[in-house]
Amino acid sequence: MIRVAVIEDMTVLREALVAVLNSVPDIQVTAALARGDHVAALVQHAPPEVLLLDVELPGRDGLTVAADLRTTAPATRILMLSVLDRPGVVHQALAAGVAGFLPKGVSMDRLLDAIRRVHAGESVFPPGLLSTALRRGQNPLTPRETLVLRLMADGDSAKEVSRRLGLVAGTVQNHMTRVLHKLGARNKVEAIRIATDSGWLTG
Numbered sequence: 001m002i003r004v005a006v007i008e009d010m011t012v013l014r015e016a017l018v019a020v021l022n023s024v025p026d027i028q029v030t031a032a033l034a035r036g037d038h039v040a041a042l043v044q045h046a047p048p049e050v051l052l053l054d055v056e057l058p059g060r061d062g063l064t065v066a067a068d069l070r071t072t073a074p075a076t077r078i079l080m081l082s083v084l085d086r087p088g089v090v091h092q093a094l095a096a097g098v099a100g101f102l103p104k105g106v107s108m109d110r111l112l113d114a115i116r117r118v119h120a121g122e123s124v125f126p127p128g129l130l131s132t133a134l135r136r137g138q139n140p141l142t143p144r145e146t147l148v149l150r151l152m153a154d155g156d157s158a159k160e161v162s163r164r165l166g167l168v169a170g171t172v173q174n175h176m177t178r179v180l181h182k183l184g185a186r187n188k189v190e191a192i193r194i195a196t197d198s199g200w201l202t203g
Contacts, residue, residue, distance in 0.1 A: 002119045005031040005048035007039055007065070008081075009057050013104075017052065020108060027115065036060030043073040050119050053098075055082035055089060063089070066096035077118045081111070088139060088199030090125065100124030139200040140182045148175045150201045153192045 004027055008014040011034070018029045030048050033039065037059030039051070051069070055062040066078050079100040080093050093101050099118040102111065103126070114124040139146065151161045158176070162169045176188065185191035195201050 002027045002115060003030045003049045004028065004115060005033070005039075005042060005051050007033050007036065007051065007053045007057065007062070009034045009054060021112075021115075024112060027112070034058070036062060036065045039065050040068065040072065043069060043076055047073050047076050049075075049077065050115050051076050051078045052115070053078055053080050055080060055093075063092050063096050066093065066098050070097040077121075079114055079118045079124065081106070088195075090199070092199070094125075102126070139195075139198070141179060141195070141200065145175050145179050145182075146195075146200060148172060149179055149191060149195055152176075152188060153196065153201055 004021055006014055006017050006021070006029055008017065014032055014034065018032050021027045021029050030046060031042050033042060034057075036057035039053075039060070042048075043051075053062045053066060057065070062080060062082070066080070069076055069078065077100075078096075078098040079102070080098050081102050081104055082089070083104045090101050100114050100123060102114055102124065106114075117124050141149065147165070148161055151164065152158075156164065158169060158172050161167070162172045165172070176191075179185070179191050180187070183191050183194045185194055192201075
């Protein structure tokens with residue numbers, strides 16, 4: 001029997017996953033949580049063998065949770081299930097030590113197969129997505145550059161970014177100049193597209 005914990009903030013999806021997984025003879029759902037900051041207590045008291053983990057979670061995001069569990073619960077195998085199936089996010093998941101990563105649009109048969117394979121010690125990643133993630137590499141932007149670009153992607157002007165971050169306008173412009181250079185982008189719109197497609201603006 002494979003002991004699985006489901007960490008998913010969408011109630012309908014979480015309950016559906018629990019119902020289907022518990023109907024499978026060789027899988028037992030031992031816990032179902034909606035928040036990432038509740039996972040540490042779970043694995044401390046009743047560590048699952050496989051943790052089915054979303055990326056976007058309240059309290060603590062899935063990538064941070066996965067990185068923490070790499071040292072606090074190394075025996076728990078992590079399978080990420082997310083709509084954020086972008087190369088940058090997959091690359092971060094690899095760095096966090098997860099055993100697998102699947103998009104939420106995957107079929108239930110494929111998910112069940114992935115849980116069994118991850119439990120058996122295998123790694124499960126969509127081949128095309130994995131190769132792209134490895135080719136793209138890590139986010140080349142600094143945390144501050146990423147934040148500036150994320151705020152602009154949300155619709156903030158350079159002036160609004162300056163006010164929100166307590167920076168002078170020239171500093172924000174310098175950040176954007178470096179962003180364009182690092183991403184090989186011609187303008188802000190293209191930089192936002194590249195970073196979004198790569199998953200670097202997540203979080």
